[in-house]
Amino acid sequence: MAPIALDAMGGDHAPVEIVAGAVQALRQYGVPVVLVGAPRPLHEALIEHDAAWQIPIVRAEEALDMSAGALASLRRPRSSIAVACHLVRRGDASAVVSAGSTAGIVATGRLRLRGQQGVLRPALAVVLPTLPRPTVLIDAGANAEVKPEMLVQFAHLGVAYAETALGVPNPRVGLLTIGREAEKGDKLTRRAHELLVSAPGLTFDGNVEGHDLLTGAVDVVVTDGFTGNVALKTVEGAVRFTIGELQETVEGSRLARLGALFQRTQLRRLRRRLDPEAYGGAVLLGLNGTVVIAHGASRAKGIAAACALAARLAAAGTIARIGERIAASHRPHRLWS
Incomplete structure (x- = not known):
């Protein structure tokens, strides 16, 4: 497999933590990585990990600021994320990973890699830590304004992700809105509900509400990027609050600490399940x-x-699976207005 092109200049802790992550990916997971960014600081960081000859570097002197928007990213054609995308387009890398500006990554990805045939808009998919298995939320922030037909396509994208990355057979799809009844919601969600009911190749379970996000009611939750991003950050905040309160309670008294000692295995398991870093991030x-x-x-x-x-997504053929789904479901639509 071709290596992962890792944007070494994107993220709050770049490049030091990015390089450390590349070394860990290689040594712990066996994933080959190529670092994209300014060679000198990257080489120095690799030396610190005794990995200077294990991980190659591709030069990219420019970098996007974490606050960079879509337009700013387009003005930097030689940024580290742009060069990483170019490596994938050329076949020299199997995937791109970046912790940089989401808006900049989305804009650069759309420009450099282009949308798959028949796909109206790319969408961000994230994994929520539900039981008995994770739930995919899509779109989590790539498209603030959408058409109903796009929500149907997001469902296909999310289902392909659930199938290939999570191994879910016949994923169940839910539409995020303000009530379970078909007529609940605004014009967008009501029309999207109508389309999802009759969409071939999808198992549509109807509407879901905000309190269903962490219950595992469905395997794929579909929404627009504005609503999805608000929902995701609400969930992240709730998880952080819960972990903080749990830790304070556990450490609050000698008796509580003694009880926690007997429950340490379960507490570690809960912390790992709720740790957002364990899921790898969002997938465009x-x-x-x-x-x-x-x-x-x-x-x-x-x-x-x-x-x-x-690496798992590239090896599982997620892009090909999306192409198959879109081709099978594609029908000419008059975009809603």
């Missing part, structure tokens, strides 16, 4: 290349997990 689906966007604050562990996720 619908492009002619695999793109994984790690959290901007990711440390080495999160970067390594993102590289491992990108």
